[in-house]
Amino acid sequence: MVRTLRQLISMRAAINANVFLYYLSRLWIIGKKIPESVYGKKELKQIVAVFTMIIGQLTKLAGKILYMMIFVILPIVLLDQKMPDGTEFDSVVSIVFFLNCILGGTDSVVFKVTREKYTCLIYMKMDPLNYVRSYLVYIYVPFFVYFLPCFLVCAWLFHAPLYKGALLWFVLMMFRAMAEAFQVVLYDKKEFFVSRSTKISWIMILLCVPAAYGPLASGIVPVPASILLHPAVLLVLLILGAGSLWYVLKGYKGYRMKMHRTIDPKWITSELMKSAGNQSAAKEVGMKEKDLQIDHTKDLRKQGLTGYAYFNALFFARHRRQLIRPVYYRLAIIFVLFACMVGLRVANPAVAAYICRQITSMLPLLVFIMYAVTVAEKACKAMFYNCDKSMLKFGFYRNPEVILKNFKIRLIRISVYNLIVGAAISAAAIVLRAICGLAPLNPETVLFAAAVLMLSVFFTVHHLFMYYVFQPYSEEMNIKNPFFRAINLAMYVISYICLQVQTGGLAFTAGVLIVTVAYTVIALVLVYRYAPKTFRVK
Amino acid sequence: MELRLEKIQKSFGAKTVLKDCTFTFEKGKIYGLLGRNGAGKTTLFNCLSDEIQPDFGEAFLSTGEDEKRTLFPDDVGYVLSVPILPDFLTGEEFVRFFMDINQDKISKDLTMEECFDIVQIAPEDRKRLIKGYSHGMKNKIQMICFMIAKPPVILLDEPLTSFDVVVALEMKQLLRSMKKDHVIIFSTHILQLATDLCDEIVVLSEGHLSLLDHEMLKSKDFEEQIIELLKDEESHG
Numbered sequence: 143m144v145r146t147l148r149q150l151i152s153m154r155a156a157i158n159a160n161v162f163l164y165y166l167s168r169l170w171i172i173g174k175k176i177p178e179s180v181y182g183k184k185e186l187k188q189i190v191a192v193f194t195m196i197i198g199q200l201t202k203l204a205g206k207i208l209y210m211m212i213f214v215i216l217p218i219v220l221l222d223q224k225m226p227d228g229t230e231f232d233s234v235v236s237i238v239f240f241l242n243c244i245l246g247g248t249d250s251v252v253f254k255v256t257r258e259k260y261t262c263l264i265y266m267k268m269d270p271l272n273y274v275r276s277y278l279v280y281i282y283v284p285f286f287v288y289f290l291p292c293f294l295v296c297a298w299l300f301h302a303p304l305y306k307g308a309l310l311w312f313v314l315m316m317f318r319a320m321a322e323a324f325q326v327v328l329y330d331k332k333e334f335f336v337s338r339s340t341k342i343s344w345i346m347i348l349l350c351v352p353a354a355y356g357p358l359a360s361g362i363v364p365v366p367a368s369i370l371l372h373p374a375v376l377l378v379l380l381i382l383g384a385g386s387l388w389y390v391l392k393g394y395k396g397y398r399m400k401m402h403r404t405i406d407p408k409w410i411t412s413e414l415m416k417s418a419g420n421q422s423a424a425k426e427v428g429m430k431e432k433d434l435q436i437d438h439t440k441d442l443r444k445q446g447l448t449g450y451a452y453f454n455a456l457f458f459a460r461h462r463r464q465l466i467r468p469v470y471y472r473l474a475i476i477f478v479l480f481a482c483m484v485g486l487r488v489a490n491p492a493v494a495a496y497i498c499r500q501i502t503s504m505l506p507l508l509v510f511i512m513y514a515v516t517v518a519e520k521a522c523k524a525m526f527y528n529c530d531k532s533m534l535k536f537g538f539y540r541n542p543e544v545i546l547k548n549f550k551i552r553l554i555r556i557s558v559y560n561l562i563v564g565a566a567i568s569a570a571a572i573v574l575r576a577i578c579g580l581a582p583l584n585p586e587t588v589l590f591a592a593a594v595l596m597l598s599v600f601f602t603v604h605h606l607f608m609y610y611v612f613q614p615y616s617e618e619m620n621i622k623n624p625f626f627r628a629i630n631l632a633m634y635v636i637s638y639i640c641l642q643v644q645t646g647g648l649a650f651t652a653g654v655l656i657v658t659v660a661y662t663v664i665a666l667v668l669v670y671r672y673a674p675k676t677f678r679v680k
Numbered sequence: 681m682e683l684r685l686e687k688i689q690k691s692f693g694a695k696t697v698l699k700d701c702t703f704t705f706e707k708g709k710i711y712g713l714l715g716r717n718g719a720g721k722t723t724l725f726n727c728l729s730d731e732i733q734p735d736f737g738e739a740f741l742s743t744g745e746d747e748k749r750t751l752f753p754d755d756v757g758y759v760l761s762v763p764i765l766p767d768f769l770t771g772e773e774f775v776r777f778f779m780d781i782n783q784d785k786i787s788k789d790l791t792m793e794e795c796f797d798i799v800q801i802a803p804e805d806r807k808r809l810i811k812g813y814s815h816g817m818k819n820k821i822q823m824i825c826f827m828i829a830k831p832p833v834i835l836l837d838e839p840l841t842s843f844d845v846v847v848a849l850e851m852k853q854l855l856r857s858m859k860k861d862h863v864i865i866f867s868t869h870i871l872q873l874a875t876d877l878c879d880e881i882v883v884l885s886e887g888h889l890s891l892l893d894h895e896m897l898k899s900k901d902f903e904e905q906i907i908e909l910l911k912d913e914e915s916h917g
Contacts, residue, residue: 177694178693178694449777449780449781449783452777453777453780456773456777460768460769528767528768529766529768532764532765532766532767533766535758535760535764537729537756538753538754538781538782540753541754544781
């Protein structure tokens with residue numbers, strides 16, 4: 143076992159050192175000075191491994207301290223006035239019981255799937271029992287070592303004898319041993335993993351978190367030290383915990399036969415996160431066979447479409463679900479709001495008229511709304527994922543003229559989608575004014591409508607410009623370009639700030655018009671200038 | 681017609697993959713580009729098809745003694761080892777689109793249906809989304825593109841390796857029938873495939889291209905010689 147543990151530690155250390163060096167080599171300026179051969183320098187890597195190991199352990203310790211401060215000490219300090227004096231340490235015991243002993247027990251170290259575990263057991267055919275033992279030691283020894291000082295400090299802080307802190311630590315250990323054993327038994331009998339059930343996780347969170355803090359808020363400590371640290375309870379825990387520990391480490395004979403079945407790579411946490419991006423892209427903009435069936439493309443040739451016009455028409459026809467349906471949803475929402483206003487006009491004409499007068503001053507809000515409702519970003523994702531990702535491999539498709547030709551077709555098409563939404567908003571505003579007996583087309587309303595329509599075009603241009611100039615997506619649909627993120631964030635912040643602007647008025651409307659026109663012109667110039675070079679699969 | 685590579689060089693960081701690739705490929709021949717894994721075959725193809733820019737050197741097409749011009753991306757038909765086509769079109773629609781945009785250089789001797797017949801894609805499959813196509817069918821669609829546009833240079837990156845025996849044979853026959861109008865280069869690390877299909881074998885080793893002697897191709901211990909040649913790379917490296 144000691145040898146396996148040593149192998150585990152050195153493997154983890156080597157991985158950590160490599161990861162550290164890899165990210166160092168990707169840093170700006172410093173990265174260039176790090177040669178590829180650095181991974182082969184044994185002594186240097188040992189130093190790096192020790193360094194990363196220390197950092198890793200310190201982070202874990204800091205994590206425990208932070209956890210105790212935020213989830214245990216802080217709530218107790220905040221609830222101090224509501225609780226009877228001298229119950230602070232009891233509260234610590236109660237919180238630790240619900241959060242760490244019960245809720246924490248739904249986690250399982252035995253059945254945790256990691257890349258190393260996969261390598262060790264599937265590729266290297268390590269003995270599963272040995273692996274489980276070593277891995278439990280590898281995870282739980284630091285876990286408990288770091289919790290001990292935390293509990294002792296808590297006891298000291300809340301004026302309880304230190305041994306009570308130590309006893310609480312003992313209780314936690316026993317509970318964790320029981321939880322691990324329970325999960326092994328459950329798997330052995332029913333092939334069920336508590337730790338992998340999202341449903342159980344949520345149920346436990348919804349039960350344990352209120353149980354930990356709720357009663358404390360009303361001055362009751364449900365599981366005080368006098369119960370959990372009672373000698374009789376401790377004795378029962380000792381017997382059950384020791385039995386569980388024996389079962390997990392020695393008694394259970396099924397690891398060799400069954401362990402490999404529990405290591406499905408889809409449960410590797412990092413893998414899950416990595417593929418999530420790709421899966422969500424497929425879900426959001428991916429094609430389905432159904433899209434072909436609801437197709438209206440039969441007469442495209444008869445309409446005289448050829449070449450890129452034909453190609454793009456097919457693209458848009460096959461992506462109605464992703465692109466046109468959202469437009470319908472938006473129109474439906476606008477219609478419902480419009481109907482509500484008509485209802486209000488009938489029920490209370492004065493309020494309806496008041497609101498109608500205010501509509502034009504709601505433009506700041508509309509900047510944010512138009513930002514949120516644009517279908518352009520989704521369209522760009524769909525274009526990349528289902529079309530450009532593969533088409534950009536063809537030389538003719540990368541031809542500068544072709545890139546700009548396609549850009550133009552797409553810009554017009556997506557602008558139309560967004561303009562439909564913008565036009566519906568403008569029309570609704572004008573018609574509402576008329577219904578409420580106001581002049582439907584005063585200068586303010588005309589400017590308002592112009593600004594809304596311009597915003598529809600503006601956000602289309604913005605997203606297409608970002609797509610064509612930065613082409614941020616990788617083939618796995620991860621966003622790789624930091625500029626893309628930064629500019630998009632800035633756009634969000636600006637739109638959000640507009641939301642905070644209280645007074646709309648003529649000046650604001652004029653400002654929006656000027657900014658959108660200027661941005662659109664600049665963006666188009668940049669696209670025509672740079673897209674032929676930058677529009678590539680990265 | 682010839683494809684001339686002149687001193688093409690490409691490095692990634694400190695690693696020089698292509699050192700000095702100078703070579704002349706002739707029309708009417710199928711060239712097998714043989715190299716070990718990581719020798720730079722795909723990098724060379726990517727340079728020729730403009731996927732990446734070489735650090736130095738250039739590729740030319742020459743039609744006579746003194747006539748040569750730069751190789752343009754659309755002179756090159758490139759079949760990637762994993763074929764990539766737009767999922768949202770049917771095979772027929774993609775070919776039609778391809779014919780539209782290559783109208784000026786299209787060969788009039790074959791109709792779209794004839795092309796599909798030649799590569800043996802069944803009529804009902806032509807109207808299915810490419811999304812559902814197998815690897816082999818996608819490659820066949822790419823071959824149709826070459827029949828239509830007739831690019832002077834056709835590059836095939838590790839083709840045939842993932843085909844079943846029937847499709848592999850069909851593809852071989854197709855390549856043989858097409859070779860008279862093109863410079864065809866296909867990269868592989870499978871020796872058998874190279875000797876079986878190719879008229880010439882070019883070895884990419886240590887970043888250089890060299891033509892194997894025909895005498896060597898015929899000799900009995902050909903395989904041993906090739907392996908020695910490729911092993912050298914390791915001992916030098």
